Amino acid sequence: MRKSTKSILFLLPTLIFMAAAAVFFLGLDPKRDPTAIPSPLIDRAAPAVTLPPLPGLDLPGIDPDLLKGSPVTVVNLWASWCAPCRIEHPQLMALSEDPDVRMLGIDYRDRADKGLAMLQELGNPFDAVGFDPQGRAAIDWGITGVPETFFLDSDGRVRFRHRGPIDERLLEKIIRPKLEEIAG
Amino acid sequence: MRPLLCLLLLVLVVPALAIADRQRDPLLEDRARALFREVRCVVCQNQSIDDSEAQIAKDLRGIIREQLAEGRNEEQILGFLTARYGDYVLLEPPFRSGTLLLWLAPAIALLGGGALVWSVLRARTAKQIPIPLSRAEQARLDRLMERDSR
Numbered sequence: 584m585r586k587s588t589k590s591i592l593f594l595l596p597t598l599i600f601m602a603a604a605a606v607f608f609l610g611l612d613p614k615r616d617p618t619a620i621p622s623p624l625i626d627r628a629a630p631a632v633t634l635p636p637l638p639g640l641d642l643p644g645i646d647p648d649l650l651k652g653s654p655v656t657v658v659n660l661w662a663s664w665c666a667p668c669r670i671e672h673p674q675l676m677a678l679s680e681d682p683d684v685r686m687l688g689i690d691y692r693d694r695a696d697k698g699l700a701m702l703q704e705l706g707n708p709f710d711a712v713g714f715d716p717q718g719r720a721a722i723d724w725g726i727t728g729v730p731e732t733f734f735l736d737s738d739g740r741v742r743f744r745h746r747g748p749i750d751e752r753l754l755e756k757i758i759r760p761k762l763e764e765i766a767g
Numbered sequence: 768m769r770p771l772l773c774l775l776l777l778v779l780v781v782p783a784l785a786i787a788d789r790q791r792d793p794l795l796e797d798r799a800r801a802l803f804r805e806v807r808c809v810v811c812q813n814q815s816i817d818d819s820e821a822q823i824a825k826d827l828r829g830i831i832r833e834q835l836a837e838g839r840n841e842e843q844i845l846g847f848l849t850a851r852y853g854d855y856v857l858l859e860p861p862f863r864s865g866t867l868l869l870w871l872a873p874a875i876a877l878l879g880g881g882a883l884v885w886s887v888l889r890a891r892t893a894k895q896i897p898i899p900l901s902r903a904e905q906a907r908l909d910r911l912m913e914r915d916s917r
Contacts, residue, residue: 620853621853623853692822718823719826722823722826722830725851728810730821
């Protein structure tokens with residue numbers, strides 16, 4: 584071996600260490616969520632699920648036609664027994680005031696009277712609410728739990744998905760800019 | 768002896784109760800159970816839906832049993848699940864271009880390590896070829912040996 588190649592070999596452990604350190608440093612990014620898994624629905628047509636209306640509520644259920652046509656359609660899966668959904672509710676009320684946004688709700692694994700009572704107590708942000716007591720429609724959306732919210736463009740394609748409650752900070756920092764981007 | 772027998776019976780009975788919603792047809796049930804072991808419980812930490820009592824795992828088991836009863840095959844059912852949850856729902860990642868490195872990394876590491884060890888060993892043996900002594904060295908060695916043998 585020539586001397587010059589030998590000296591490169593001496594540097595090799597240092598180089599490997601530096602590469603590993605860079606990878607670990609990127610892994611420490613506080614904004615990175617290792618449990619976040621991208622939804623396979625992103626940029627694909629929203630699942631064409633039909634759901635009956637929530638009994639007692641004077642609104643239609645979920646129909647595939649409702650998933651397109653509005654600049655932005657928000658599909659929110661919720662339940663009366665879900666505490667984070669109650670935390671999220673005021674943000675859904677605020678979203679429903681946007682004229683560009685159609686709000687669809689799916690009441691997941693709930694009792695109809697309890698779901699209805701929650702909307703009467705906290706207000707109804709939805710234009711339509713589907714009732715999914717068996718949780719089957721929720722699986723078509725690929726959810727892991729409630730609340731989970733999908734943002735669709737006017738063609739009914741899923742553009743963004745958020746797992747967990749949308750709090751005030753998230754609404755302003757992430758959701759509102761996303762809405763603008765989707766409404767384009 | 769009797770408490771031991773009771774314990775044994777309990778151990779045998781409890782797992783049977785745990786899958787109360789199982790299929791009538793034992794062949795379909797075997798296929799269902801095999802699928803359950805391949806499907807990740809999406810809210811658990813690295814657990815299959817066969818092991819999990821989470822609501823979503825129960826729902827997924829119900830769907831798999833239903834689809835098997837309707838005559839769908841394993842590939843169709845796993846396709847149904849990955850269309851909704853992505854590859855994440857499979858406990859064993861599929862072998863395709865995007866996962867090539869993941870699957871081949873152990874083989875690459877083994878071959879790379881083997882090549883490294885081989886080249887180091889070869890370099891070491893190459894160095895051990897004895898260099899003949901110079902005439903002066905040989906003469907000194909002879910003198911020393913002679914003195915020692917005396």
